[in-house]
Amino acid sequence: MKLVIGNKAYSSWSLRGWLAVRQSGLAFEEVNVPLYDEDWSNRREGDEFAPSGGKVPILWDGADIVVWDSLAIIDYLNEKTDGARGYWPEDWAARAMARSMAAEMHSGFAALRRHHSMNIRRIYPSADLLPEVQADVVRIMQIWAEARARFGGEGDYLFGEWSAADMMFAPVVTRLITYSIPLPRFAVPYCQAVVSHPHMQEWIGGAQAEDWVIEQFEGPAEG
Numbered sequence: 306m307k308l309v310i311g312n313k314a315y316s317s318w319s320l321r322g323w324l325a326v327r328q329s330g331l332a333f334e335e336v337n338v339p340l341y342d343e344d345w346s347n348r349r350e351g352d353e354f355a356p357s358g359g360k361v362p363i364l365w366d367g368a369d370i371v372v373w374d375s376l377a378i379i380d381y382l383n384e385k386t387d388g389a390r391g392y393w394p395e396d397w398a399a400r401a402m403a404r405s406m407a408a409e410m411h412s413g414f415a416a417l418r419r420h421h422s423m424n425i426r427r428i429y430p431s432a433d434l435l436p437e438v439q440a441d442v443v444r445i446m447q448i449w450a451e452a453r454a455r456f457g458g459e460g461d462y463l464f465g466e467w468s469a470a471d472m473m474f475a476p477v478v479t480r481l482i483t484y485s486i487p488l489p490r491f492a493v494p495y496c497q498a499v500v501s502h503p504h505m506q507e508w509i510g511g512a513q514a515e516d517w518v519i520e521q522f523e524g525p526a527e528g
């Protein structure tokens with residue numbers, strides 16, 4: 306398999322797709338492409354990018370199978386590994402909630418995503434949040450708290466074990482850290498557990514080793 310991803314420092318959807326592929330335990334080649342560099346528009350029109358409309362992540366499984374979009378990559382790999390790699394919790398009610406949370410992340414939280422772009426290499430001081438960003442953070446804390454309370458058990462993650470729900474929220478965790486967004490007490494150990502996960506440590510190491518800088522994603526969020 307081959308996974309095409311953007312900058313590890315900035316590309317939050319790439320992180321989700323990469324975590325999904327890493328979870329599969331299957332061998333894959335990683336192709337890193339710097340987003341928005343001088344060659345970006347040529348590259349995104351090329352064959353490798355065409356199926357996704359020019360966005361990353363893109364998973365190629367051989368020459369004929371292509372899966373783009375983070376959620377589709379999770380589901381494809383869950384099926385390819387016969388549901389054996391723990392993408393979704395086994396318990397039916399937990400699974401329903403985990404899928405709903407992943408879908409809500411995928412389609413929602415636009416204000417947080419727009420105003421606080423992922424930047425894994427930085428930590429900025431806490432600043433006032435726009436009301437719409439605050440509303441996103443409140444909603445995220447609500448669903449995290451509910452998942453942890455109902456299904457977290459003794460585990461460190463939303464549904465106890467590391468799952469696709471954690472993969473989908475991992476770039477939210479890094480944003481909360483980057484922008485020093487105040488957290489309710491229960492969320493602190495959860496965020497620590499996410500960034501300490503071995504796959505996250507591997508990704509963060511990769512982000513730190515990159516020397517690409519995209520100015521529009523640098524600097525504290527406008528409040």
Ligand SMILES: N[C@@H](CCC(=O)N[C@@H](CS)C(=O)NCC(=O)O)C(=O)O
Pocket residue numbers: 311315316317318319340359360361362373374375376411
């Ligand atoms: N819904 C897609 C989002 C993919 C996406 O927007 N990726 C960004 C990088 S984080 C991208 O490729 N942006 C380049 C562009 O829009 O030109 C997914 O879940 O994978």
